[in-house]
Amino acid sequence: MESNKKNYGGISMGGKWHEVRVIGVVEENAMTRRFFFEFTELDQFHFRAGQFVKLKIDDDVTRAYSIAAAIPGIKRLELLVVLKKDGEGTPVLFEKAQIGAKFLVSEALGNFVLPDVSDLEDEVCFIATGTGIAPFRGMISELLVSKYMGTVNLIFGTRWMEDLLYRDKFDALDHIHPNFHYIPTLSREKRESWKGKAGRVHPIIKSMYKDHRPCDFYICGWSEMVLEAKAHLLQMGYDKNHIHVENYG
Numbered sequence: 729m730e731s732n733k734k735n736y737g738g739i740s741m742g743g744k745w746h747e748v749r750v751i752g753v754v755e756e757n758a759m760t761r762r763f764f765f766e767f768t769e770l771d772q773f774h775f776r777a778g779q780f781v782k783l784k785i786d787d788d789v790t791r792a793y794s795i796a797a798a799i800p801g802i803k804r805l806e807l808l809v810v811l812k813k814d815g816e817g818t819p820v821l822f823e824k825a826q827i828g829a830k831f832l833v834s835e836a837l838g839n840f841v842l843p844d845v846s847d848l849e850d851e852v853c854f855i856a857t858g859t860g861i862a863p864f865r866g867m868i869s870e871l872l873v874s875k876y877m878g879t880v881n882l883i884f885g886t887r888w889m890e891d892l893l894y895r896d897k898f899d900a901l902d903h904i905h906p907n908f909h910y911i912p913t914l915s916r917e918k919r920e921s922w923k924g925k926a927g928r929v930h931p932i933i934k935s936m937y938k939d940h941r942p943c944d945f946y947i948c949g950w951s952e953m954v955l956e957a958k959a960h961l962l963q964m965g966y967d968k969n970h971i972h973v974e975n976y977g
């Protein structure tokens with residue numbers, strides 16, 4: 729029987745499961761891989777940018793992963809996963825997920841999605857560390873494709889240049905869309921070739937939003953960063969209804 733050790737924000741472990749086959753694996757860096765799956769029976773996989781799926785890694789281990797792809801209604805699914813060496817699930821996933829291997833995934837789940845553009849404040853700020861950037865690929869594409877004219881900031885914190893997940897993709901969007909700003913910050917990088925911001929995400933949020941201008945915040949990642957960022961924003965006077973979080977645990 730499947731273990732119910734994990735609680736996915738109150739979302740039940742039941743529901744529909746779909747078979748997928750691994751069609752590609754890309755090493756983003758030493759610890760992080762992009763896994764590409766194709767549905768073997770479903771013609772179209774419906775989801776909203778920002779949602780996640782549950783992945784049955786083996787009979788006893790099921791884990792949640794944000795959907796890291798940009799186009800809704802396709803037959804393929806991309807997940808971005810960091811290896812937790814002492815974890816129960818990811819070492820098995822990294823070992824098993826070779827081309828052709830089959831897994832089961834749930835339907836798309838969760839409420840971490842954008843509202844109608846008309847319900848957004850003048851500015852939207854996405855804040856992520858590590859693989860917490862995954863749901864923002866789709867959400868940012870959705871906003872930019874919808875011709876949203878407000879400012880869209882993405883503050884992405886990680887340690888080293890090698891950890892800048894999807895860097896080329898966000899750099900490209902930054903070049904194309906005058907209202908999109910990709911703001912990576914590195915907490916450990918000392919190499920001179922890094923010309924960007926240094927340090928953790930929190931001082932950057934504080935300094936960027938010290939004028940307290942209206943903004944909707946979307947925060948995603950591991951609980952320490954998510955809770956700290958939310959607490960800072962609340963302390964700065966932002967209303968909790970404008971702070972949306974996806975907590976990886």
Ligand SMILES: Cc1cc2nc3c(=O)[nH]c(=O)nc-3n(C[C@H](O)[C@H](O)[C@H](O)COP(=O)(O)OP(=O)(O)OC[C@H]3O[C@@H](n4cnc5c(N)ncnc54)[C@H](O)[C@@H]3O)c2cc1C
Nearest residue numbers: 791792793794808809810812815816817818859862976977
């Ligand atoms: C809604 C949702 C979406 C998620 N999306 C993603 C995603 O897109 N990509 C992704 O890599 N993970 C994502 N996760 C986390 C994922 O579900 C697993 O928890 C993760 O892959 C570790 O699984 P494991 O079995 O290897 O480790 P476990 O055996 O579950 O790990 C044990 C402990 O380590 C903690 N932990 C695991 N990894 C880290 C880390 N990198 N930093 C800090 N603490 C950590 C866990 O919280 C847990 O307490 C998501 C979680 C949720 C709830």
